[in-house]
Amino acid sequence: MKTKFRQYLTVLVTALMVVGTVGACGDDSDTDSTPSDGTTETRSVLEVAEANGQFGTLLSAVDAAGLTDTLSAAGPYTVFAPTDDAFAALPAGTLDALLADPTALSAVLTYHVVSGELPAASVVTQTALDTLNGASVAVEVSGSTVKIGGATVVVADVRAANGIIHVIDTVLTPPPAADPEPGTIPEVAAAAGNFTTLLAAVKAADLADTLAGEGPFTVFAPTDEAFAALPAGTLDALLADKPALTQVLLHHVFSGSASAEDVQAATSFTMLSGQDVAVEIKDGKVWIGEAQILTTDIKTSNGIIHVIDAVLIPAPETNQPGNLVEVAAAAGNFTTLLAAAKAAGLDAALSGEGPYTIFAPTDDAFAALPAGALDALLADIPALTNVLLYHAVAAKLTAADVTAKTELTTMAGLPVPITMENGKVWIGGAQILTTDIEASNGIIHVIDAVLLP
Structure with missing residues (x-):
């Protein structure tokens, strides 16, 4: 790319040198670079520039771009060449800024060059031309005046060995x-430099x-300092x-995708x-959880980053047990009870809201x-229902609650006695083997016999 750019500048300089040689007088009757003796211009760009002496600004630009040693070019190219006066008319400080910024200087110079040889007759048929800068420049024709961008063509069709030059006054x-497309969330975070710990954790x-x-995602990103502020040992x-x-x-x-405006309008995410x-929002500052949002709306290709000053810690996960039926099924030794x-x-x-206490045979x-007996119960649903409800209490009673009682009123509407003998707890004629098996809607105590009302 650098070599091509140098070539484009070569054409530009060559064109300006030739223009100086023939005299930019606006008369295009003698604009061919071929001398009257029929020979062709063979001088290099550097030789023409040195001999002419009126393109100091252009030569300074070429030198600033590091192109002084590469002023030869292939072609053809069409160059819209500003004069020294055109450079002098730039706002104060503009030229110095360009000479100090080779990238910006390159962008300006290549905006004056089009690939291919376009004589004036071809230029005036266009409405825009694609330049080597990558951007297009407008062409306007009004009577005998031709403008390229905002510049007037003052001399047209100056032939050079490797292209054609049209001299412009601006x-x-x-x-x-x-603006280049931003990277992904990890790429943008890595480029920022203050999310090293976060990215290591993500990896x-x-x-x-x-x-x-693909996203989009909104990331509330703790800084390295935020991770460092965690209690000792937490990160490890x-x-x-x-x-x-x-x-x-x-x-x-x-x-x-939640912008800063979206975040401020929300109550939670x-x-x-x-x-x-x-x-x-506290004292004009926006907080999410226990973290203050420091910087907002860092754009990425797949979302937004907001920088925060603390690590957000989720509430501990609780292993909520299933309902009474699910817990009994998981235990594996209540198959007959569940079938009944x-x-x-x-x-x-028994899968509903509850709470219930089940004395489960x-x-x-x-x-x-x-x-x-079991077959007879299964064949008599009212009797079966009565037996099963005789094992249930419409309340959650732990083992401590049960042993504090002498009897319980079951969901069958009948009382069942509670007794203790030799340190063992009995309900009706059944011994309680295992207690306090939690369920989301109650509690199970395992017994060794079926209670018959």
Whole structure:
């Protein structure tokens, strides 16, 4: 690219030198670079420039761009060449700024060059031309006046060995370069330089690909200082516990794009951790959870980053047990009880809100019934229902609650006695074997015999 640019500048300088030689008088009757003796101009750009002496500004620009030693070019090119007076007319300080910024200088110079040889007759048929800068420049024709961008062509069709030059009276200013597309969330965070710990944690949790994915995501990103402020050992413990680390990191990510304005308008966000984090405005500052938002709206290709000053810690996950039916099924030794509850249509009730206390006979307890007793119950749903409800109390009673009683009123509407003998607890004629098995809607105590009302 640098070699090509040098070539384009070569053409530009060559053109200006030739223009100086033939005299930019506006008369295009003698603009061919071929001398009257029929020979062709063979001088190099550097030789023409040195001999002419009126293109000091252009030569300074070439030198600043590091192109002094490469003033030869292939072609053809069309150069819209500003005069020294055109450079002098730039606002104060503009030229010095360009000479101090080779990238900007290159952008300006290549905006004056078009690939291909376009004589005036071709230029005036266009409405715009694509320059080597990458941007297009407008062409306007009004009578005999031709303008390129905002510059007037003062001399046209000056032939050079490797192209054609049209002299203009103003330096063309290219449009601002479009902002480059930002990187993904991890890329932008890495470039920022103050999220080293966060990115290491993301990598350890195997979340880098997720956060580099399509999104969009909103990340509330703790700085390295925020991680350093965690209690001693916390970060090491998280890095050693991948599930916990993942949960903490996801607690900083919202699925969707939430700008600073969106954040301020919200009262909370449901993070990818599954938990809500509150948003508050205190003393004109915006807080999310226990963290203050320091910097907002850092754009990425797949979302937004807001910088925060503390690590957000999700609430501990609780292993909520299932309902009474689910817990009994998981235990594996209440198959007959569950089949009976289903036959009596009580399984839905025992899965409901509750709370209930179930004195649950094991499969062995049902097997110990007299021969034919279970089949008879299963064939008599009212009697079966009554037996089952005789094992249930419409309240949650722990083992301590049970032993404090002498009898309980069951859901069958009948009392059942509680006794203690040799340190063992009995309900009716059944011994309580295991106590306090928690369920989401009650509690189970395991007994060794079926209670018969």
